[in-house]
Amino acid sequence: MSTVKIFSGSGSHELAKKIATEFGKPLGKGKLGKFSDGELSFRYAETVRGSDVYIVQSTVDSSDNIIELFLMIDAAKRASAKFVNVVIPYYGYARQDRKDKPRIAVSAKLLANLLTASGASRIVSCDLHAGQIQGFFDIPLDHLNGSSVFVPFLKKLKLNNLIFASPDAGGAERVREYAKYFETDFVICDKTREKANQVKSVQVIGDVENKDVIIIDDLIDTGGTISMASKVIMEKGAKSVRAVITHPVLSGNAEENLKKSSLLELVVTDSIPLKFRNKKIKVLSIAGLIAKAIRKIHENESTSSLFINR
Numbered sequence: 001m002s003t004v005k006i007f008s009g010s011g012s013h014e015l016a017k018k019i020a021t022e023f024g025k026p027l028g029k030g031k032l033g034k035f036s037d038g039e040l041s042f043r044y045a046e047t048v049r050g051s052d053v054y055i056v057q058s059t060v061d062s063s064d065n066i067i068e069l070f071l072m073i074d075a076a077k078r079a080s081a082k083f084v085n086v087v088i089p090y091y092g093y094a095r096q097d098r099k100d101k102p103r104i105a106v107s108a109k110l111l112a113n114l115l116t117a118s119g120a121s122r123i124v125s126c127d128l129h130a131g132q133i134q135g136f137f138d139i140p141l142d143h144l145n146g147s148s149v150f151v152p153f154l155k156k157l158k159l160n161n162l163i164f165a166s167p168d169a170g171g172a173e174r175v176r177e178y179a180k181y182f183e184t185d186f187v188i189c190d191k192t193r194e195k196a197n198q199v200k201s202v203q204v205i206g207d208v209e210n211k212d213v214i215i216i217d218d219l220i221d222t223g224g225t226i227s228m229a230s231k232v233i234m235e236k237g238a239k240s241v242r243a244v245i246t247h248p249v250l251s252g253n254a255e256e257n258l259k260k261s262s263l264l265e266l267v268v269t270d271s272i273p274l275k276f277r278n279k280k281i282k283v284l285s286i287a288g289l290i291a292k293a294i295r296k297i298h299e300n301e302s303t304s305s306l307f308i309n310r
Contacts (some may be wrong), residue, residue: 005029009056045283051082059090074119085297088124108130125217163187167215172186213242219245219248241263246268266281
């Protein structure tokens with residue numbers, strides 16, 4: 001059987017180190033270079049010939065992260081790696097997943113095309129913004145679920161009046177799965193936007209009085225929706241409100257929004273490095289989940305045991 005080698009892009013170095021440790025392998029060595037005009041270069045500092053290469057890189061923040069990822073894929077392919085598997089814990093550019101306005105780009109599909117053209121053999125990701133993005137790829141995609149780390153945490157809270165909330169109608173299916181597992185109800189926050197990243201109003205559809213509310217979502221960006229939703233939920237008589245969100249993008253005025261929110265706690269994963277620290281933020285690692293997925297993929301086993309189902 002071929003050897004597994006795990007490498008990290010510069011945007012996910014800490015997570016990649018944890019994944020390699022969980023898997024029981026040292027993190028592979030590579031060298032990222034930059035010309036004076038900003039152009040990037042990459043080379044592997046060890047042989048990858050005949051190996052199953054796993055490249056860990058979330059596509060967040062800088063476009064440099066994405067170009068670096070393409071270069072790493074291409075370099076592994078040209079260095080005769082057996083398979084070039086790309087672990088993208090946070091799949092950025094996923095919010096533009098359909099043509100909902102005239103003359104707009106569908107970036108989620110474009111990125112899928114570019115990853116495939118670069119030479120990726122397989123994609124491993126976690127909590128895509130929309131499930132249909134899996135269909136944008138003509139190569140295998142293993143879609144992991146953050147509930148594998150969130151559900152054990154929520155069980156430990158032992159909340160007697162638990163109810164789940166979706167911050168918008170689009171997240172209803174995700175929240176329904178949590179409600180089904182915990183055998184409880186869920187509510188939906190109906191939001192009105194003025195424009196991207198600016199929420200005008202939020203209405204809660206459902207009863208949250210005397211409930212411990214858990215808001216479930218795939219990502220938190222500026223935090224405007226979550227801040228407004230938590231405030232409205234508490235005004236509706238909830239006992240407490242927490243948010244459980246996989247990807248902490250936390251851009252713009254997120255720090256200010258989080259501080260003034262009614263959230264008791266914001267629980268996220270380490271799919272993206274935190275931009276700031278706050279006493280409300282608790283980070284759970286998905287390194288173990290990804291390491292298990294890599295092992296199962298390498299040994300041609302099903303990954304279904306990694307999912308929590310009722």
